[in-house]
Amino acid sequence: MSLRGFSRRRLLGAAGAGTALVGAGVAGGYLAGSSGAEDPAPGQATVPFRGVHQAGIVTPAQDRLHFVALDVTATGPILRPAVVALLKRWTTAAERMTAGAEAAPGGAVNRNPAAPPSDTGEALDLPAASLTLTFGIGGSLLDKLGLPRPAALAELPPFQRDQLDPALSGGDLCIQACADDPQVAVHAVRNLVRTGFGTTAVRWSQLGFGRTSSTSTVQQTHRNLFGFKDGTNNLKAEDKAALDEHVWVPASEGPPWMTGGTYLVARRIRMHVETWDRTSLTEQESLTGRTKGTGAPIGATEEFAPIDLTSPLIADDAHIRLASASSLGGVRILRRGYNFVDGSDGAGHLNAGLFFLAFMRDPQRQFVPMQSALARHDRMMEYIEHTGSAVFACPPGLADGAYWGQPLLEA
Amino acid sequence: MSLRGFSRRRLLGAAGAGTALVGAGVAGGYLAGSSGAEDPAPGQATVPFRGVHQAGIVTPAQDRLHFVALDVTATGPILRPAVVALLKRWTTAAERMTAGAEAAPGGAVNRNPAAPPSDTGEALDLPAASLTLTFGIGGSLLDKLGLPRPAALAELPPFQRDQLDPALSGGDLCIQACADDPQVAVHAVRNLVRTGFGTTAVRWSQLGFGRTSSTSTVQQTHRNLFGFKDGTNNLKAEDKAALDEHVWVPASEGPPWMTGGTYLVARRIRMHVETWDRTSLTEQESLTGRTKGTGAPIGATEEFAPIDLTSPLIADDAHIRLASASSLGGVRILRRGYNFVDGSDGAGHLNAGLFFLAFMRDPQRQFVPMQSALARHDRMMEYIEHTGSAVFACPPGLADGAYWGQPLLEA
Numbered sequence: 001m002s003l004r005g006f007s008r009r010r011l012l013g014a015a016g017a018g019t020a021l022v023g024a025g026v027a028g029g030y031l032a033g034s035s036g037a038e039d040p041a042p043g044q045a046t047v048p049f050r051g052v053h054q055a056g057i058v059t060p061a062q063d064r065l066h067f068v069a070l071d072v073t074a075t076g077p078i079l080r081p082a083v084v085a086l087l088k089r090w091t092t093a094a095e096r097m098t099a100g101a102e103a104a105p106g107g108a109v110n111r112n113p114a115a116p117p118s119d120t121g122e123a124l125d126l127p128a129a130s131l132t133l134t135f136g137i138g139g140s141l142l143d144k145l146g147l148p149r150p151a152a153l154a155e156l157p158p159f160q161r162d163q164l165d166p167a168l169s170g171g172d173l174c175i176q177a178c179a180d181d182p183q184v185a186v187h188a189v190r191n192l193v194r195t196g197f198g199t200t201a202v203r204w205s206q207l208g209f210g211r212t213s214s215t216s217t218v219q220q221t222h223r224n225l226f227g228f229k230d231g232t233n234n235l236k237a238e239d240k241a242a243l244d245e246h247v248w249v250p251a252s253e254g255p256p257w258m259t260g261g262t263y264l265v266a267r268r269i270r271m272h273v274e275t276w277d278r279t280s281l282t283e284q285e286s287l288t289g290r291t292k293g294t295g296a297p298i299g300a301t302e303e304f305a306p307i308d309l310t311s312p313l314i315a316d317d318a319h320i321r322l323a324s325a326s327s328l329g330g331v332r333i334l335r336r337g338y339n340f341v342d343g344s345d346g347a348g349h350l351n352a353g354l355f356f357l358a359f360m361r362d363p364q365r366q367f368v369p370m371q372s373a374l375a376r377h378d379r380m381m382e383y384i385e386h387t388g389s390a391v392f393a394c395p396p397g398l399a400d401g402a403y404w405g406q407p408l409l410e411a
Numbered sequence: 412m413s414l415r416g417f418s419r420r421r422l423l424g425a426a427g428a429g430t431a432l433v434g435a436g437v438a439g440g441y442l443a444g445s446s447g448a449e450d451p452a453p454g455q456a457t458v459p460f461r462g463v464h465q466a467g468i469v470t471p472a473q474d475r476l477h478f479v480a481l482d483v484t485a486t487g488p489i490l491r492p493a494v495v496a497l498l499k500r501w502t503t504a505a506e507r508m509t510a511g512a513e514a515a516p517g518g519a520v521n522r523n524p525a526a527p528p529s530d531t532g533e534a535l536d537l538p539a540a541s542l543t544l545t546f547g548i549g550g551s552l553l554d555k556l557g558l559p560r561p562a563a564l565a566e567l568p569p570f571q572r573d574q575l576d577p578a579l580s581g582g583d584l585c586i587q588a589c590a591d592d593p594q595v596a597v598h599a600v601r602n603l604v605r606t607g608f609g610t611t612a613v614r615w616s617q618l619g620f621g622r623t624s625s626t627s628t629v630q631q632t633h634r635n636l637f638g639f640k641d642g643t644n645n646l647k648a649e650d651k652a653a654l655d656e657h658v659w660v661p662a663s664e665g666p667p668w669m670t671g672g673t674y675l676v677a678r679r680i681r682m683h684v685e686t687w688d689r690t691s692l693t694e695q696e697s698l699t700g701r702t703k704g705t706g707a708p709i710g711a712t713e714e715f716a717p718i719d720l721t722s723p724l725i726a727d728d729a730h731i732r733l734a735s736a737s738s739l740g741g742v743r744i745l746r747r748g749y750n751f752v753d754g755s756d757g758a759g760h761l762n763a764g765l766f767f768l769a770f771m772r773d774p775q776r777q778f779v780p781m782q783s784a785l786a787r788h789d790r791m792m793e794y795i796e797h798t799g800s801a802v803f804a805c806p807p808g809l810a811d812g813a814y815w816g817q818p819l820l821e822a
Binding site: 064071108109116119167189194197205206209220223226227228273277278279341342350 | 525533536604616
């Protein structure tokens with residue numbers, strides 16, 4: 001089956017508009033949007049929606065992001081049924097869109113022209129573009145529902161130098177859309193936001209590009225806006241033992257609805273690139289602990305050379321030393337961040353930085369000690385500012401017929 | 412010469428860090444970043460920097476945009492020499508970056524590690540990605556320099572329903588960076604902004620994606636965030652007679668430094684997509700005058716079918732009727748806009764829209780009557796809001812050795 005020229009409309013034409021479509025396209029598995037001899041054209045790949053874990057976590061990081069945090073506006077006795085109904089609608093729409101179909105049957109070119117179209121249409125000619133939609137639940141929603149928060153979903157403590165903007169923090173629910181094409185990611189978020197109208201409202205939303213942390217050994221390490229390769233020592237999809245140890249919540253840890261799930265920490269990190277750009281290469285490399293060109297630890301020549309923490313070339317307060325697992329009692333996380341530029345800041349500078357996304361088994365035992373150490377000792381903090389923060393519980397993947405959040409809401 | 416794996420660092424390694432690099436890569440001409448049997452891999456193409464006209468105007472529209480407007484902060488007797496010196500530095504850096512090189516010799520991995528690197532580094536591993544950098548001069552800069560404004564560069568009049576934010580409007584200078592990769596466009600703008608430090612400061616900045624107006628017959632028409640194909644009737648690079656009539660400033664029109672140049676009108680148009688999404692397909696198509704699926708004028712079946720303005724199917728206030736050349740006494744413009752989502756608006760909605768960019772021979776005789784008619788009669792105005800506005804004079808392309816703005820500043 002050739003998928004060149006594959007688009008939502010052709011898909012609809014060939015197979016009808018029903019849910020039979022779902023899962024059509026190139027099966028890729030979580031670990032590869034495309035692989036082997038029959039590589040689809042760029043953008044044509046699809047990533048399966050259902051599985052043991054949610055897609056978009058260890059899926060090789062796509063290059064474009066649209067992330068949205070929403071608040072539930074429904075209250076009182078309709079709160080719970082409204083949330084359940086929305087999560088069912090979202091699941092159906094998300095599964096369709098990740099398969100390259102429109103958000104709902106009928107689509108942008110509605111069969112009933114007197115009604116609003118059931119899809120907004122801007123992705124009508126575009127393929128699935130490896131779209132993944134990853135869903136998370138904020139502690140504030142559990143509070144509203146009167147359900148207990150897992151200990152791992154406790155609020156993060158304040159960290160030194162935090163400059164958090166409440167308007168860019170928190171949220172009852174989140175959706176992370178990653179794709180090869182920004183218009184596909186934006187279309188997916190927008191149609192889910194639209195589906196939530198009356199039950200949810202957008203709290204904050206963040207676009208990103210140029211993934212800074214590869215999540216697979218088949219990917220090269222990209223660069224952040226300080227110009228350094230970022231995420232060289234990231235956990236990788238291929239290291240399943242490490243993922244089990246650091247990312248997936250085991251049954252022994254509870255609650256039951258989170259077994260096989262993971263926690264997402266999102267931090268909007270403004271980078272003062274203008275200040276950074278005025279520092280010397282020596283200073284930049286000293287702060288980082290790596291060479292700018294190859295990304296190798298200072299004193300080594302290869303990017304993936306092991307970090308020799310006994311080396312006097314790696315400063316006591318170098319970022320790679322402070323963030324290393326051995327400095328943190330073995331703590332590791334799966335990073336999946338993106339660069340951003342959000343226009344300008346009104347003070348003559350670009351509003352640029354890193355939208356830090358990381359998945360882990362327990363933020364309290366992993367992110368909190370890591371960020372505490374960095375906030376206290378990392379000299380790179382002089383060049384950055386954490387302006388947004390949120391934590392979400394990302395439940396496990398869905399079996400056939402299940403909907404997002406079902407084990408929580410039907411427990 | 413195979414360009415697979417081509418990157419700034421390899422280019423530097425192969426050819427040294429001097430200006431000999433400039434122009435290396437795949438020659439494409441203004442009309443094609445790539446063409447013919449030896450198509451480079453996506454992202455590998457380069458677009459020539461010098462020529463009769465500036466690149467980035469009729470160059471087939473790349474999919475990613477970073478646009479920046481800057482104010483000159485230098486004042487008094489140093490103003491003019493500072494601007495001249497900056498425009499020379501910018502020209503050198505822009506020519507290097509469009510060829511896929513770093514912003515300056517030495518680059519991100521500086522030969523003098525005690526000095527700040529001469530390139531910020533985040534595009535170190537990336538190819539030229541069809542980068543174009545297009546330069547414009549605002550009327551406010553001419554005022555500051557004590558130079559006369561061409562009549563075509565007069566301020567735009569206020570239009571009905573304008574909701575302009577001064578912080579998103581105007582500017583002494585602008586740079587439009589278009590590329591196949593957002594990180595390449597962002598890198599270019601950031602390094603030019605950095606080069607301007609002490610002489611200029613960022614006034615506003617806008618990212619965009621999913622070009623909504625094709626500028627070449629070889630491109631498909633993309634969709635805006637209302638889900639409609641946008642720019643079907645756009646001027647195209649291949650129609651040189653129409654470009655001469657509507658886009659390029661002829662010698663007869665003056666001033667001499669603008670012969671072969673063009674004027675850029677930039678309008679940030681917020682689109683209230685949530686309201687739009689609640690209207691029926693019939694209403695959406697009636698407002699637009701086209702069908703949503705194919706983009707054909709209502710009553711026709713092909714996107715590029717001529718618009719029959721005698722047809723009663725096309726409403727009196729349909730957008731395509733009001734914006735048609737025959738309704739506007741023959742006025743046409745070259746559109747080159749991009750979709751945007753700038754996070755959320757704090758009121759539960761996405762801050763989304765169209766960043767309208769259009770090139771024309773005289774905004775007073777082209778954009779002003781067009782926008783006046785649309786602002787008065789176009790019912791689509793109920794769903795949109797113009798929140799930013801700027802006009803820039805984009806001088807002609809550069810001969811060998813010339814720098815941006817030279818004919819103006821040395822006249």
